[in-house]
Amino acid sequence: MKIQKLVVIAIASMMCWIPALRADVRVLDIQGTAAFKDQSQWKPVKKGQALKEGTKISTGAHSSVRLKIDNATVTIRQLSMVRINRNLATGSATSTNLGLRYGKINARIDRIKKLRTDFRISTPVATSSVRGTEEEVSFGPGRGMIVQVLHGEVGASNRFGTSNIVRRGMKFHVKQGSPRPSPLLLSTWNKFITRVDPDDLTDDEKQMLERFGDDVWLNFEDPQFTSNSRAKAKVNLQIIFP
């Protein structure tokens, strides 16, 4: 009777305990030259190969490697070195951390219902965390870390505790030793369709008016410029605040 009880308890406890498993990291395809290092020696990467936690992957010039990590597809671009820092999976959650030492990677993470995905890319200066999105992350000692979001949104935080939510069209850029990233919309500042100027005068026109007064405008013979006719126009504005 005692043995039967023990067996029932053992089975019940085994059913309750969901172990953290090592998730599958598999090489989908390779272009050019790529190598991996799991212990001491660098060896060529092969298609279909499974890679363990702690493995370093490196790509040569004109080369790339595509990896499948659970619900994520990661492309390691040319001249990059990546380490699989962590890769765990349970029935309801996955946790992956890739360490980008240098180079560029593209990560596309598909959102799966009821599966909590924690996918991080760490560099020596900052970390980006992704949930159901596509991003491109690059790092180099000169330029620092750059995160560009292609779809969805990404959380990015640096070593000094500054964190941002990065969306499509924004760029998270932080340099080594810098406590703050550059403004997220810096890359779009000069990409405008039109400008709205106060008093309907551009900076150059204002400067000219200050220098020459009304002389220029009064001596203008073109009626298009001298007439005070006004017209109404419908304008749609899309204002993005960082």
Added chain:
Amino acid sequence: MKHILAAGIMILLFLLPLPAQDMQQMQFIHLLADKPAASFSDAVTFMTIAAGMQPKDFNFNLQVLKNRKIARGMDYHAAAPLRRGALSLMIARHLDLSDSLLYMVFGTGRYAYRACVAEGIMDHEGSEWDILSGGELIEIMNKTIERAGER
């Protein structure tokens, strides 16, 4: 039949050293990544790879680059520290950067660096006299190869 077999064996013999050469290239990049200061020889090797050729020793690589006018007039010592200006000049020649008027006129490392900044290959915070680390050289060459592919 014998001819086909012989031709097959010859092709195989030519292809065999390829993986070893590829691993040599990887080894070079891994060692370079840890260098606090890259040398002129490192840049010459990397430019040879960027030009799509298999690098050999320093003198051979330099001659190849000189023949292609990439390293024209560059007679630095192999172990000389790599300066941003010298690398910029090689990159500007390799990519045939012609948008910068001052670089077109003077053709010096100083204006080649400005041309590389304008192309987004190098960062504007620096000077042509900066000594580059191995990591920085990899980063710059990454951009250079990307740009060459876009052209």
